[in-house]
Amino acid sequence: MGKDYYSILGVSRSADEKELKSAYRKLALKWHPDRNPDNKQMAEEKFKEIAEAYEILSDSNKRAIYDQYGEEGLKGGIPTSGSGAGFGGGGGSYTFHATNPEDIFKQFFGARSPFDSMFSGGFDDGDDSFSSFGFGPGSFFKSTQQRGPRKAPDVVQKVVCSLEDLYKGKTKRIKITKQVLNPDGQTTRKESKILTFPIKKGFKKGTKIRFENEGDQAPGIIAADVVFEIDEQPHNTFQREGNNLIYTPNVSLKEALSGTVIEVKTLDDRTLRIPINDIVNPGYSKTVSGEGMPLSKNPDQKGDLIIKPAIVFPRFLDNQQKEMIKKILP
The missing domain is CATH 2.60.260.20 (Urease metallochaperone UreE, N-terminal domain)
Structure with missing residues (x-):
């Protein structure tokens, strides 16, 4: 399927000239590459698509061809007479060639x-x-x-x-x-x-x-x-998910199996000591209620602090250690 130029501009198929210009102006400003230096490649593609959609839909001849034959027909060459298409009147065929998107932009903004x-x-x-x-x-x-x-x-x-x-x-x-x-x-x-x-x-x-x-x-x-x-x-310590804060400390395999206490320095400079008495397996998490981010509409309430320990396995075990582990673990 070809491009849906109406969807690209966010207008209905009955959109008039005023609606098309308004949609183009808004989207061209939003996606102009100069306004998106951190995502320039995507912005350039969207900016080009927006200009192409406006150029086609704002021209009654091009729009009529597009409405009947779609993008492939428009760009592949549509007969202008003698085949029932009824566009133009000089015979031959019509093929769309997109204008430089910057030229269209300049028509609006100078x-x-x-x-x-x-x-x-x-x-x-x-x-x-x-x-x-x-x-x-x-x-x-x-x-x-x-x-x-x-x-x-x-x-x-x-x-x-x-x-x-x-x-x-x-x-x-x-x-x-x-x-x-x-x-x-x-x-x-x-x-x-x-x-x-x-x-x-x-x-x-x-x-x-x-x-x-x-x-x-x-x-x-x-x-x-x-x-x-x-x-x-x-942030160096926390990741934010909505109103919750995620903390991922490293724990040794020994600590994961036998328990530990995790210290957390909060964003307001308090120190929390969180005991972990469970066996920490992959996917384990511990929730500390009310130690996340304040709720903007009710700052007296807070989200949660979610601790997700990352288990650090030993890099080497000698034979004696391995034998001891075999005896201890089921």
Whole structure:
């Protein structure tokens, strides 16, 4: 089966021009390779698919061919007359050749990428900052103001937090620099501002904090919302699963069979001593209730600490030791 261009854009088969443009604009901004430096290969593929889908569905001739013959018929060459297809009128055949996806992007957002200067500043602990939301001439703002006021797409910035910050909570202060309209309503100036927001106890990766209309201002445009998205830094001791914390200490085979006490330093600097009296076999776990992450909606409650010991087997046993084990174990 060929590609489903309607699904790629997330629109219905009856979508009109306005819906197609809106879907393309949203997805192209989301998957532009400049906005996905850590996953550029996948972003490039999706960006290309999105542009191809928009190019076909926004052209009534190409869309009609696609609706009747699908992707394979469209790209394989469809007769334009004399075979019942009824497309075109000049005879021969029609074969689709995709336009460079960047060219389509420029038709919407201008020659300069909206991401060139976005979030270019560095982050400092305690006074996180990034600067310059400026999109520059020929950008989204210029291309859309001809149609009246439109809401600019969200400007999203990841905020990387340690597991300790997400456990204890913290206040973030982030400096932004944006374009602000002058009193004449036509020209702009740069202005800096500090946005302050809490990292609440128990926040999870993907949590978003939104500041409405804090993006660049421009004539005929409703400024974008600035959205901070929480990201979680890997931890040296714990793995987080929802509201639970997973701890995987090493235990010797001797300890696994005869018992041990496991010490755990918590994220708020307490030391727990957890006795393990069971025989630890592969897949064994011990749950300590209420020692996981706080629940963001009710920080007084916490998830669990789940201990999953990893058994370290001896690298060598001499014959005498082996014989002793044979006598001891059933």
